[in-house]
Amino acid sequence: MDTAGKPPIENWLQLPALRLLTGIADHGSLSAAARAVGMAQSNATRNLKTLERRFGYTLINRSSRGSSLTQEGILTVEWAREVFEGIEKLAAGAAALVTPAGEELSVCASMTIAEYLLPTWLGAFQMQMPALRTSLRIMNSQQVIEVIQTGSSPLGFVETPEIPEAIQSKTVWTDRLVIVTAVNHPWAGRFRPLTKAELTDTPLIEREQGSGTRAFLDQTIGHERSKPIVEFNSNSAICQSAIAGLGPAVLSKLAVESALKAGRLVEIPYEQDLKRELKAIWEGPEAPNGAAGRFLDIATGKAEPRSYG
Amino acid sequence: MDTAGKPPIENWLQLPALRLLTGIADHGSLSAAARAVGMAQSNATRNLKTLERRFGYTLINRSSRGSSLTQEGILTVEWAREVFEGIEKLAAGAAALVTPAGEELSVCASMTIAEYLLPTWLGAFQMQMPALRTSLRIMNSQQVIEVIQTGSSPLGFVETPEIPEAIQSKTVWTDRLVIVTAVNHPWAGRFRPLTKAELTDTPLIEREQGSGTRAFLDQTIGHERSKPIVEFNSNSAICQSAIAGLGPAVLSKLAVESALKAGRLVEIPYEQDLKRELKAIWEGPEAPNGAAGRFLDIATGKAEPRSYG
DNA sequence: GACAGACATATCCTTTTGATATGGATACCG
């Protein structure tokens, strides 16, 4: 019987131990997994044992000629893989954020795109061209356009609908702004779409001035509307507040997707489809060549002209 | 200048430090974040500093009256949040897997559902009813049906189309089997849908006999087809092999979604829509009541009759 | 029956972490 209460998982979960576990799934034995992650077999045994003790169930069936996962182990491995997917995106993004120093490809992007789409692309790109250092500069859509115009970056990603003539663009994602509230909000569960009047009459939790999301909202439902309840400069701060019941928010579907899935937020139907195109932009008549071209392929190829929801 | 090469991120990334970072985003200061995660402020300073050193860029602007995230910090926080989402799913799943001991709700499910859908539901359920211990038993669809029939579990989730008359069911997800290959496979990039003949003539990487996926495949495209290249009892083992180029595989869209997004696998069009319903099942004329009922609400409510792709 | 591969255990030493104390900087308040 545990006497311990419930220490939060992130206080004891060791990523190397988790990796070891997925390694066992991939290589069929504890030793092989240990070799794969560069850990001494004896320490691997120790790590895995504490992992099992902390999870509270047996992960692998040990035998003197290899180890196989238990049913629980298989499940745990699958869940662990999702964790590592997140971590790899984080790693890919972080690697691109380090202060540029002779990198071969520099892309710039606005926040929403950098948050939700770029890490995947960066990961895929890194896999295709492992030798290439890619750097990511983050700025608002207007600044991205300027950077592209001055030619100091070959490829940019923006969420603004207005793109100068001289600049080429291609849609990489069809995003939607959605209205969300906490599950206990009066709007939650309504079937009749919200009208523009209702929306403009209600104070919202909003992104700051200058953000692409805010600009799009200003443009589509107009400037003359209630003052925001509060403004934040990050999507997830808004999510948190909305979940906490501070009020309704209008956010990119990309930003609220997971909260919707987890049932922490509810999407409110709206009379209008707040669609917006997220675009790759570059200068000049030709499609970008070389590394930038490959990157563009990944961004457009993966995102197919398919909307997220 | 780093002399160090490239230690894999999971070898140095500390989850407490990451949590600290998201805490700064949420609470506005390093101290507050440290308090929130139960860490001494001094250690928080130390942890965050090593985190910054390892990422290679500055995460927060320190000031003597609070700290705010840098642009890079904001992005990093967002990416970190996705990591924690994965971890929370892992934690929710793991908590339900510990050997049942007087739990209040026991659900049983087949693999695919347990892998991809249940953790989210468990997380949401746990949030609604924090006091309730939920346990999860994992078995194949046939066994789930038996358990429901004998009444030893009030709620089950299956992927089998055949459900006995006496048992009530409700679709919680519309899944699709998709044919996938590595990006360099001859099938990759073809527009003309694969025909049934082509598919049955080609050896595949398959799930083991008795799995829901295999049964569905046997049923829809028939038993008379090429022997599998190899069989695995886990979806991701198949994914890995397919990515490695061992051959084509037919898997739940749920299982390959992320590999597709990351461009590691390609979906091959097929002449037939391999749709299958994932269903919640229970016994008796009435919908389950109490905890099981709430759980069912979550599973059906969140999954809306909407397909994943 | 020697051998190899796989897992467990024990030990030692280094590194990391937790806890505590302290100091400088800035803002607020009477």
Added chain:
DNA sequence: CGGTATCCATATCAAAAGGATATGTCTGTC
């Protein structure tokens, strides 16, 4: 202005965790 609170940085020491190495047991193989 002095008192006080908040925030962040640094230093220090004991405790815990982690890496390295050696050795033992079991079990198939040749």
